[in-house]
Amino acid sequence: MTYAASFRVWRGDVTGGDLQDFTVDVNEGEVVLDVIHRLQATQAGDLAVRWNCKAGKCGSCSAEINGRPRLMCMTRMSTFGEGDTVTVTPLRTFPVIRDLVTDVSYNYDKAAQIPAFNPRPREADGSHRMQQVDVERSQEFRKCIECFLCQDTCHVIRDHEGNKGAFAGPRYLIRLAELDMHPLDVTDRRDAAQDDFGLGYCNITKCCSEVCPEGIHLTDNGIIPLKERVVDRRFDPLTWLGSKIGRRPKD
Amino acid sequence: MTTTAPRGTGAVTPGRGDGGPAPRRAAIRARHLRTDRWWLQPLITVVVLLSFVVYSSFRAFQNAYYFAEPYISPFYSPCITTGCEGDTFPEFFTGPSFISPAIYILVIPLGLRATCYYYRKAYYRSFWLSPPACAVGEPHKRYTGESRPPLLIQNLHRYALYGALLFNVILTYDAILGFRDETGEWGHMGVGTLVLLANAALLWLYSLSCHSCRHIVGGRLNHFSKHPLRYKAWTQVSKLNASHAKFAWLSLFSVAIADAYVFLLATGTITDFRFF
Numbered sequence: 001m002t003y004a005a006s007f008r009v010w011r012g013d014v015t016g017g018d019l020q021d022f023t024v025d026v027n028e029g030e031v032v033l034d035v036i037h038r039l040q041a042t043q044a045g046d047l048a049v050r051w052n053c054k055a056g057k058c059g060s061c062s063a064e065i066n067g068r069p070r071l072m073c074m075t076r077m078s079t080f081g082e083g084d085t086v087t088v089t090p091l092r093t094f095p096v097i098r099d100l101v102t103d104v105s106y107n108y109d110k111a112a113q114i115p116a117f118n119p120r121p122r123e124a125d126g127s128h129r130m131q132q133v134d135v136e137r138s139q140e141f142r143k144c145i146e147c148f149l150c151q152d153t154c155h156v157i158r159d160h161e162g163n164k165g166a167f168a169g170p171r172y173l174i175r176l177a178e179l180d181m182h183p184l185d186v187t188d189r190r191d192a193a194q195d196d197f198g199l200g201y202c203n204i205t206k207c208c209s210e211v212c213p214e215g216i217h218l219t220d221n222g223i224i225p226l227k228e229r230v231v232d233r234r235f236d237p238l239t240w241l242g243s244k245i246g247r248r249p250k251d
Numbered sequence: 252m253t254t255t256a257p258r259g260t261g262a263v264t265p266g267r268g269d270g271g272p273a274p275r276r277a278a279i280r281a282r283h284l285r286t287d288r289w290w291l292q293p294l295i296t297v298v299v300l301l302s303f304v305v306y307s308s309f310r311a312f313q314n315a316y317y318f319a320e321p322y323i324s325p326f327y328s329p330c331i332t333t334g335c336e337g338d339t340f341p342e343f344f345t346g347p348s349f350i351s352p353a354i355y356i357l358v359i360p361l362g363l364r365a366t367c368y369y370y371r372k373a374y375y376r377s378f379w380l381s382p383p384a385c386a387v388g389e390p391h392k393r394y395t396g397e398s399r400p401p402l403l404i405q406n407l408h409r410y411a412l413y414g415a416l417l418f419n420v421i422l423t424y425d426a427i428l429g430f431r432d433e434t435g436e437w438g439h440m441g442v443g444t445l446v447l448l449a450n451a452a453l454l455w456l457y458s459l460s461c462h463s464c465r466h467i468v469g470g471r472l473n474h475f476s477k478h479p480l481r482y483k484a485w486t487q488v489s490k491l492n493a494s495h496a497k498f499a500w501l502s503l504f505s506v507a508i509a510d511a512y513v514f515l516l517a518t519g520t521i522t523d524f525r526f527f
Contacts, residue, residue, distance in 0.1 A: 092277065131474075134476050203375045220492065
């Protein structure tokens with residue numbers, strides 16, 4: 001069944017912009033990205049929108065829908081009433097390029113700063129062996145599609161631009177956790193997590209976990225375990241003493 | 252002609268939380284555009300936590316009506332001064348009479364809940380509004396989170412956990428003492444016994460589901476395969492951990508209910524229904 005929906009879409013660029021009202025047809029089973037595309041095809045031919053897979057796997061069509069960071073391709077129109085106005089805006093945390101497209105290069109800069117995977121030497125037969133139970137914790141974080149919704153919603157940088165230098169954001173804190181938990185990796189990233197990537201800035205309010213379209217438990221399984229590992233290293237006198245007298249190897 | 256931001260300039264701006272302007276972001280004046288009732292959850296948290304703080308403070312300072320044979324209120328256990336009512340724990344010293352025995356032991360349960368990863372989320376959101384809800388702007392100009400004192404102290408959560416585990420043993424012992432009657436004879440049970448048992452069980456669930464506990468039992472390991480028992484323990488704690496928030500609230504209520512039940516018994520408002 002088709003109905004006419006009210007949409008408000010932010011249009012503009014770095015010099016300014018505003019929310020513009022549209023009335024656009026919506027068909028049964030459609031998602032917000034379908035409607036944005038119809039808008040582009042019928043009323044606003046120069047509307048800028050970034051998208052790719054339309055299947056929630058590429059992480060391109062991140063936006064804020066009724067104020068909540070979401071993938072446009074994974075937000076069904078059936079979640080709204082026919083009389084509701086749907087507001088679509090670009091990610092607030094990043095500089096806008098045009099309309100719904102933002103410059104997310106902050107994230108790529110942070111990614112490049114993370115100490116890379118550094119495996120222990122290969123075994124005598126030239127292989128790297130590890131057990132599934134050892135690596136499956138890290139595998140949860142490999143589901144990340146880098147849509148940057150967690151980075152967008154994190155108030156540490158969303159509300160405080162000045163923190164971007166000191167804080168890497170939840171996506172990269174779970175990257176650090178992933179590498180630190182990896183059974184083959186030998187680099188200790190705990191000091192770097194605290195000093196260079198701003199782990200202490202996170203106050204675990206869990207918005208990153210709430211918005212993750214992959215359902216990754218960023219806070220419970222990534223950031224908090226990383227915080228606890230940093231406590232082992234920096235704040236717990238017992239574990240510190242244990243490591244000094246050789247009673248507490250890393251594993 | 253549309254003006255676009257130069258490539259590669261969206262990246263890091265230097266600074267450490269000095270609250271400078273947000274360059275080149277989309278010009279959206281509204282603090283948020285959420286249309287749901289995002290304020291409801293922080294509001295409920297404030298009301299419930301404040302109610303608990305007011306009630307528990309009143310009871311902790313009251314220094315009366317915390318013991319009704321054979322039950323002792325969890326706010327006053329372990330009762331460690333010579334001024335204590337009842338005889339449920341060794342009395343270590345005689346404190347000034349104006350200091351309630353509850354005050355001496357407050358640091359452990361308060362410390363556990365104040366530094367708990369779940370409660371931190373709850374009160375940072377609802378009391379400090381940092382942020383009040385996801386994608387709703389916070390009112391503060393500066394933000395450094397837990398990166399510097401005094402909030403660095405949150406990192407001592409595991410020490411509060413150690414203390415709380417000890418307290419759980421004592422509160423379980425108190426619940427077992429509830430299998431006596433008013434004269435101290437064993438083999439009896441009343442509604443109060445069930446109340447204290449339920450409270451002890453919920454406190455164990457809350458403590459064992461703690462994120463620090465999860466780390467200590469196995470989370471710090473990188474090779475679970477070399478430590479099968481710890482892996483098993485970690486797996487079980489992880490299952491509990493998924494319900495940590497639920498246990499946090501339920502155990503908060505159970506402590507208050509157990510105390511209120513003992514209070515009502517001690518004041519003679521109700522009598523304990525005995526099963527046998």
